[in-house]
Amino acid sequence: MQTQQRISHFVSLDDLSTVEIERLIARGLELKQGASPHRTVTKTVANLFFEHSTRTKCSFEMAEHHLGLHVLPFETATSSVQKGETLLDTCKTLEAIGVDALIVRHGETGYYERLQEQLRIPIINAGDGSGQHPSQSLLDLMTMYEAFGDVTGKTIVICGDLRHSRVARSNAHVLRRLGATVIGSGPREWFDDTLGIAYQEIDEALTSSDIIMLLRVQHERHLDDQSFEATVYHQRYGLTHERMARIRPEAIVLHPAPVNRGVEIAEELVEHAQSRIFDQMTNGVFARMAILERAFDEPTTKETI
Template sequence: MITATLTNRRSLLGLKELGMDEIASILDRAAYWEASSNKLEPALQGKFIANMFFENSTRTRFSFEVAEKRLGAEVLNFAAAVSSVQKGESIYDTVRTLESMGIDAGVIRLKPNGVLADLATKIKVPLINAGDGNNEHPTQALLDLYTMRKQFGELRGLTVSIIGDILHSRVARSNLYALQKFGANVQFCAPASMAAPELGAPLVTMEEALKADVVMLLRVQLERHEAGMMGTAEAYREQYGLTTERASRIAPHAIIMHPAPINRNVEIDDELVEHPQSRIFTQMQNGVPIRMAVIERALN
């Protein structure tokens, strides 16, 4: 019988509490799956996984689905917009219903903070966090770490600048928690209205941020902003966007990253998205083996 403790250990709710060795094992297993020449592996044949997205997603949802199908799992896709949630059903009742139907694991994205941690104490199947509120997005950070490790060989000693909407960013939080465990130096660059001083990372100027080994831009999350918080997109680009002029000043060995979706010509100029130093589409590609490793960890 699977105990609640074991189920919780197989869940992936965030990286803040996950040890460096556990994170490294996920990265190593992802490398195994990336190197596999087989498009389909029946490692999870007979297992049922529900993708439960209570908030919109494209990259994350499809990346998980590709990963699940590559592992041979049966995939159930749930979208809140066409579900009983629209009739007033609670998130707990929805997840509990799917659990009752016999799913073996759930991938879940939620808009409100705090709900996922509470759900995990009540649900008996492993849950994988696909982004919860402004809290964490662990698989995005794992694929970011994987991308950096492939580029530089190791993470220790790297300087990583995360630029943009730190306040609303679960990506920034998960990257900070994970990178610090590996001895990387994480620094933030953001307008005062988008900073998160409680996270403890140093806040640097744009000029200083461009000197890093990794220049990571964040999406300006317009849907989370209060009116007037950001000003105009043009003003943001002028002060904090990676323009072609600014990109000319980054080091030759440095890489450009972005979790996407991208507001082109706001966080980053259009012609830089596929610049030789950009790893934006490489990040998306790396999402599949990372999520294969995370799903396998949950179910094996």
Template sequence: MTMTTLRQRSLLGLKELDKEEIVSILDRAAYWEAQPEKVNGVLNGKFVANMFFENSTRTRFSFEVAEKRLGAEVLNFSAAVSSVQKGESIYDTVRTLESMGIDAGVIRLKPIGVLADIATKIKVPLINAGDGNNEHPTQALLDLYTMRKQFGELRGLNVSIIGDVMHSRVARSNLWALKKLGANVKFCAPANMTAPELDVEHIAIDEALKADVVMMLRVQLERHEGGIIKSAEDYRTQYGLTVERAKRMAPHAIIMHPAPINRGVEIDDELVECPQSRIFPQMQNGVPIRMAVIERALS
């Protein structure tokens, strides 16, 4: 496989992906969602390694379900029980699995820049399952897919992303992808959680509630000890999607969240599965999206 083909089949992020490629992944996901059979053997004989150097439940299981539905052989790797904890580098681990004959790798890790560097040295397609606060491309793709199913068209859609955008790879991938498809994206965040380096308008919570899509981000309060947000209750009061605030949303608007959810912090418990919520459908949509991405890597 040439380096050009390898780059085309890998999915390291959405910042560099063009609009047509994003749409093709969404279209292929719709194809897979419409298939009546649960398991399709299109990737029989292919080996995919899920290499998670950072804890995850939803993302790893979603990838594993997608891989098995395509008929691939799945190898699950967790850094918590590996020699990486004893000093082996991430690169050495990926290179070892490549040497054993995997056909593609799904990687989640904390350090920014490591995945892009590894991708230049590994000769199998790699899929980014989240790297630091850089990108989370499949999460953004399933978010776009959820919005497209709801509204039919993304162009002109108003999307508010609310929460800790400074540390959010989800916010970044969504911003870059949504703008390419013609949506209007605005951030809403406490002063110590903004992302001033990104070309996006930051607005107040009342303005953010006027959007077609209100996307809440998980807030890791431990990152902000001594900051503007003093407690979970303080955050909820200032920036949480409360039942009272939700009443101000337009009737057609939807609520989204990448999960895991801090119920009663960034979103009130009663709203998680309310009629306007698409939080669990988002998770469901992750499987066909990841089927499309894995098939793209290996077909």
């Protein structure tokens, strides 16, 4: 058990100190400025995405490329998981074959707990059920630090389906640890009291926030629901042109994407000067490079135990 705790898993920002988190943010920004990555050309990783993704998967792939990592192709759809193999046995197989780290997105909240106990290679959580999405949090933080230096004393409003969002869950906690004030907004019935943050109406929250973080309305959850009206959502909770005109001049707008243009935010505002939505995607590559470097840089990973 002792040796296993020293493996540099990255499953939740809750497991990292604020010093470690700020070191990762700084490293991500440094890499963006052109610092040389710690290339690890002898290592192999595998990306196990059991849920759909473009941004997170492609972003990890690009980060892996920049570090010179070998990526073992793994298609969940044609793997033995389809023959009923458990996630743990699939991961143990990959470890036995020589994979040095696993990047995993899985629908089961906390899937990584058993893996952390049983594997001797790092697990990097790319999203678990309605649990955590720590690499997304890190890129969000990078984008905020890039704009403001840090988040101490800043106010962030997170607007949307907080109850089902792993982005909201990951961010709400870490932002407060780093000294920010976090407010929840959007439909009152989608608010989650267990996040430990206050609720405000969007029109009130907007004018006092430095960072406006919009959450995605999940098609699979709401947009197919006939009682849900996209245009009504947009008018009541979305970032309309009217609302955009009232945000602070230095405030920035974030969204984890994919964006439903015209729902969470007006079509053309995605590319607005105060929007950082595409910057978030760019920053995601550097955030993930910092995360992968950490997995291999530590003196206590697999080889040296």
